[in-house]
Amino acid sequence: MTESPLVQRVKEVHAQARLLATLNASARNEALEQVACALEDAREEILAANAADCEQAKANNLNPSLYARLELSSSKLAAAIAGVRQVAALPDPLGQRQLHRELDAGLILSRVTCPLGVLGVIFEARPDAVVQIASLAIKSGNGAILKGGQEARCSCQAIVHAIHRGLEKSAVPAGAIALLTDRAEVVELLALDQWVDLIIPRGTNEFVRYIQNNTRIPVLGHADGLCHLYVDRAADIEKAIAITLDAKTQYPAACNAIETLLVHQGIAKEFLPKVAAVLENAGVELRGDALAREWVSMTPATDADWATEYCDLILSVRVVPSLEAALEHIATYGSGHTEAIVTEDAAAAARFLQEVDAAGVFHNCSTRFADGFRYGFGAEVGISTHKLPPRGPVGLEGLVTYKYQLVGNGHIVATYSGANAKPFTHRDLGCQ
Template structure:
């Protein structure tokens, strides 16, 4: 696509978004219902396109974690379509008044939620992400320009075609959903700060850094998902084993799967042999520090392992002598994504939740819950590990901003200035 064509595409998307942003909730919801129905009817076509992508990816030697993300099974597609319907059922994010204040008689201030405008989302192999992102964009009144991984090109093209055809029969312009297919288009997109309001990159640390350093458009995203689980000396052992196995093996390619397990030295001799058997039964390759190797058979862990997101059935294990040591390790090596503790000591648990620097901090549950769908957001556009909000799984609230609406009756600032200045009332309504 030429730069002029991309510019036209961005302009059309923005124009469509302006109309979408003022549509009543009922019409936005009807568009979502129509899209969900169209996706359900096109299931065979979508799965066939994904099968072609998977076949081609295997021939090119795709890594297993990436292949797992690329593969779109019938059940995964159905769950994603259900997510569209759940987004439809969510409260309207637009028009919410978060401040209603009388500055003076007849001078009324409101802070009202409104769409961002146009969002560019560059995501990894997962084709279902296109559906999730689009549904959130439609609900929140935003246009969206999508760029999926090259390995998912056929899947993304078919999905976009189905969605745009569905929107053509609704009050929403199909122009609000656009798809890019080449890496060159990404570079050109980053220069369109006049037409895009936010970029959300989902990929490697290197890729996210590239996006941040090569655009003037605000960027929201996370890079690595180096998640930890700490088994405290007061952990319930059966619970600790069950949660660890789930957090590592339920879907190891996910960014919220744990990559490092920290175990308090007081329970390490008791729990590690049984835990190692449970993990290895699931095919997990274990790497441990010297203290871990003294208790179980495993490969040695190096400094690099503490900084690695495996996205695979590999787990690094370290024995620590205190809660403080566990927190220090997490805050040193973690990616500020999601970290958890297993303990029956509520004081220790609260200290962990307060002191670990991450978007998600969990007590006695799997890190795999870090997900917009599981949080009740319907879906997510991504997970943000930055400190400024939105943080963690980003749903509708991350796609809206606000504006201050002030209504008066000929009020002028001079009335409230100078020696005879009239005081403001500043009364919340």
């Protein structure tokens, strides 16, 4: 049976990824520097391609939140390129010995980190994701198959062309990074569990859920980014206003922007009119419960609002009688992404940090800090809300696995079985 062009391409990435996995850290880091240089050289080409995508997106009336992710400014591109160099400067994630144990004299067990293999990354808009994921894949010794949305087609092609030009000047095979451009290829890609080791979707919750429901390949990501900010009775008002404004308006289309503001009733009378004035001046539409509307005129919130990820300048507001009520609201509606409390009460903060079940739980800072670049990961492939690791922003550590290596000298299990079984020493040797 003749293989489809997609299967052939995926198998080629798989083969090139095996070669990439054998390269040392210096070779991979040099490849990243060549990629960064190539992206800088292609800056005008990439921005022009993105401008064409944006023009077409406007003509097609693309959703505003998707458009915000699609648009690639000069500063956004520069930050992505800086991220490539940050990834290169990170410690090598491969070949790290996590366990070193003598089972018996001459029988030594090691657990050593190694690449996953091939990553399948499917995303809507977000052309800068191509740069982030390709750099993390190269550093971690993984091949990557990238599929951007049709709305970002020109941008993705320009970026990948630049990446390939950079890799051609290095020891890393350019074929380890591939771009898919046909929407129909996604369904076929999701069925290739023999050749693809991890799927990473980035996009709307409907998009991510579709991926999760249509593949046997492990999926890393999150479907919802419904984040809350709780302003406690003991909050510093000015601090709370600044954090609320940043968490909602700094980049409202991001998955780590807040969608609901919870306010303790003991501070609502003083805080709500002040924060509402600042938010409304920034163009935010407020939707509040009955108690919130006692202090500020706003659209009545419905039950659906508490469960909605707006990705827009819309914010639900609820007044709660206690920290316990805030915790209960978050437990009911939170997506496990990022939750934050503003308070000067150390006991309240400690309880919030302890009891909230989310990948990120913050005290007195904006939820927008939930980001691999800001965490010092250099870049991220996405944010995972799974409870099993990796969780939160996923950088290099989420793209490696490990193998157990056992070295002996003719040892056999029979020696350690039966009535005269020899005991194991199980002596830890240290990982240095």
